[in-house]
Amino acid sequence: MSRQLPSIELLQAFLTVAKTGNFGKAGEQLHLSQSAVSRQVAQLERSLDSRLFERHTRKIVLTAAGTSLVPVAEQVIGLLSDASHMLATAGRSVSLRAHPTMATRWLIPRLSDFYRLNPDVTVSVDTAYQSFPDFAFESIDAMITYGTATWPDFEALELWEEELIPVCAPALLAGTTTEEVLKTGRLVDGSMDRLDWRRWDELYPGSTGSNNGHLTFDTLESAIVATTCGQGIALVDPVITRDELHRQQLTRVHPGNITTGARYTLVYPKRVKRSRGFAEFLEWLEQEVAG
Incomplete structure (x- = not known):
């Protein structure tokens, strides 16, 4: 040249x-x-x-x-x-960034099945979820995002849309009713803005009391742990808390639910489909979502 x-x-x-x-x-x-x-x-x-x-x-x-x-x-x-x-990698690999609660409660427990089908693929998970990766500079193949954003410049696979239900530990219901617990119990918040409980009160006015106390956390994981320990009532995603609900560590206290509009979505640049291992991971994840 x-x-x-x-x-x-x-x-x-x-x-x-x-x-x-x-x-x-x-x-x-x-x-x-x-x-x-x-x-x-x-x-x-x-x-x-x-x-x-x-x-x-x-x-x-x-x-x-x-x-x-x-x-x-x-x-x-x-x-x-x-x-x-x-x-730089000896075998095929997938590098993800994900919301830590979602990664811990939904993704990681399912990886055993992925490894059974793809034993030579290495998966690494980065939970710096507040920072959307610069795919041009960072060695990140995809991110599992949470929120209401759309991604016109990327490929996207929606995993599920969030719905929230009110739950508490069974011990809180001893000697009382779900209606009474919801009116008098402490409301556990998974975000500092307490937005979810405000949405609940708009949809189900009068279901909570006028003087409920609040226990507020900056992460959903902390709110779930506190609720499981009997510290109040929380609005949780039943997908994220499936194990606690199945083991009856958490009990639903109202038949209602709220749809927040937030979604868990796998976002990735189109070119990453050519990466070794990612095609297998994407196919597996699509099957998990369909199931």
Whole structure:
């Protein structure tokens, strides 16, 4: 070739600046100084003979050429990341990011069946669930998300839509009724905003009391454990708490339920279907959902 191709380091520097909109922040992510990142971008601009950013006093803005380069750089880095990950592993592998409660209670117990069918595939689970992965830079194949977001730029497999039912430990019902417990018991919240119980009261006014106490946690797992220990009544997803309900560690105290609109969804870039092991994992997960 008559023209030398830009290095991956230059493309990575450009893409990080494009996503952060700031040389300093890009340097922090790349563990480089701001000036080093600026030099790399300038070198890439010289190599391509194109100006990629308009540099202003307080911000930088992508030019038309820079905007066109972003998806190309993402694809190049993504493909190289896939190839590097594939060559670095001895066998087939799947790397996931997932909500910790969902991973612990739904996914991990089912992996025994997956391993029985695919003994040579290694699965790793990362529970940094508040951070959606940058698939171009991180060695993450897919994420199991929770919430109401849609994913038009990715492939997505909906696992289930959340419904919540009110439950408590059987010990709380000794000598009383489910109606009385719901009116006088402590309400356990799995999020700091107490949104689920507010939704419940809108749908079933008068089912709770006017002076119920609250026990509030920032995770669903903590709320489930507290409720199982007899500390109050919680609104829980029966899919997530299937074992506790089956073993009668939790008892339903009202026939009603609420649909939150939140969903558990497997989200992944289209290219990851080519990764070794992921196709088998996806097929298995689809069967689990269908079942």
